[in-house]
Amino acid sequence: MSAIQESAQALEQAIRNSEEFNGLKDAYDTVMNDEIAKKMFDDFRNTQLELQQKQMQGEEITEEEVEKARKVVETVQQHEQISKLMEEEQRVNDLINEISRTITKPLEELYGSQEG
Amino acid sequence: MSAIQESAQALEQAIRNSEEFNGLKDAYDTVMNDEIAKKMFDDFRNTQLELQQKQMQGEEITEEEVEKARKVVETVQQHEQISKLMEEEQRVNDLINEISRTITKPLEELYGSQEG
Ligand SMILES: [Ca+2]
Numbered sequence: 001m002s003a004i005q006e007s008a009q010a011l012e013q014a015i016r017n018s019e020e021f022n023g024l025k026d027a028y029d030t031v032m033n034d035e036i037a038k039k040m041f042d043d044f045r046n047t048q049l050e051l052q053q054k055q056m057q058g059e060e061i062t063e064e065e066v067e068k069a070r071k072v073v074e075t076v077q078q079h080e081q082i083s084k085l086m087e088e089e090q091r092v093n094d095l096i097n098e099i100s101r102t103i104t105k106p107l108e109e110l111y112g113s114q115e116g
Numbered sequence: 117m118s119a120i121q122e123s124a125q126a127l128e129q130a131i132r133n134s135e136e137f138n139g140l141k142d143a144y145d146t147v148m149n150d151e152i153a154k155k156m157f158d159d160f161r162n163t164q165l166e167l168q169q170k171q172m173q174g175e176e177i178t179e180e181e182v183e184k185a186r187k188v189v190e191t192v193q194q195h196e197q198i199s200k201l202m203e204e205e206q207r208v209n210d211l212i213n214e215i216s217r218t219i220t221k222p223l224e225e226l227y228g229s230q231e232g
């Protein structure tokens with residue numbers, strides 16, 4: 001195994017053992033084991049995905065769709081377990097972004113060295 | 117320092133020491149130290165970026181622009197040092213993608229567990 005593969009697997013294990021990942025796992029399991037919460041969360045995700053896809057394809061998003069999305073967000077934000085899940089997702093996202101910044105430093109240094 | 121930060125920094129160092137990264141660095145320096153190659157490569161990158169931005173913004177790409185891009189690609193592909201740089205970039209991209217797949221495994225397992 002290369003030094004990179006070894007380090008990447010050590011990092012994977014550290015993520016798996018992290019407070020952040022386990023907090024996300026608990027919050028996710030809580031929502032998924034509650035039929036009503038699961039349905040609300042799935043609706044929320046599907047609505048988000050639909051709008052993102054339309055945006056990416058340059059399709060028009062109607063006022064009704066914006067309003068529907070706003071209501072779905074409002075509803076899930078008032079649901080304690082789903083709010084918690086979204087917070088935990090944000091924490092793990094932040095962690096992954098920080099890791100990503102660290103491991104792409106060599107590339108940033110290389111490509112930044114010709115500026116200015 | 118957290119276990120994650122330690123592992124991420126070890127991984128950064130492994131990338132920095134890798135054959136792949138050093139191959140890219142050599143190829144990049146070779147192009148950047150050759151005035152004509154550097155200009156060709158910069159033109160190529162700028163043309164790519166322009167087209168990507170237009171695509172992302174849903175703007176129309178004219179036949180002239182497609183033709184111009186095709187010619188720029190053809191030109192850089194015939195330049196030995198730039199071709200070499202592009203190959204080395206692909207190798208490092210593949211490496212980063214493999215790392216990325218490894219470290220996001222815990223998330224994929226979590227979010228995949230509710231399917232089917
Ligand atoms: Ca610089």
Ligand SMILES: [Ca+2]
Pocket residue numbers: 228229230231232
């Ligand atoms: Ca599954």
